[in-house]
Amino acid sequence: MAIRNIVKIGDPILAKTSRKVEKFDSRLWTLLDDMKETMYAANGVGLAAVQVGILRRVVVIDCGDGYIELINPEIVKKEGEQFAEEGCLSLPGEVGTTCRPATVRVQAQDRNGKWCVYTGEELKARCFCHEIDHLDGIVFTQRVIKKENAQ
Ligand code: ZN
Secondary structure: OOOOOOOOOOOHHHOOOOEOOOOOHHHHHHHHHHHHHHHHOOOOEEEEHHHHHHEEEEEEEOOOOOOOEEEEEEEEOHHHHHHHHEOOOOOOOOEEEEEEEEEEEEEEEEEOOEEEEEEEHHHHHHHHHHHHHHHHHHHHHHEEEEEOOOO
């Protein structure tokens, strides 16, 4: 495993749409292992592959209740809404309040290609939305309704 460099805002790759994963091979597993190590080293709760410069629909998440890997994730259900502060490893120092669904159900493949369903509330729901946004070239500041550190 290796810690990879986290892409910072200003890099045009963050605005690009990531491609679907077709091959569940050792190259994907190395990417996942590296992303896991990179996320923990940066004290993050989630990381999308584009944040390490790879335009593939791959996300790793650990909101404190266990590590999960999401390949080709899709939001299949959203309920309610929540307003909370959000930040991003690619936007150091930036914090803002976003409106996200209160509960989110995500369908995704695991590292072997098997489809699984995950449900998240509170932080985990925000994290699912935030990371899946990255796969579509969206950063959280585009969702901010109130900037905390506005001058
Ligand atoms: Zn982010």
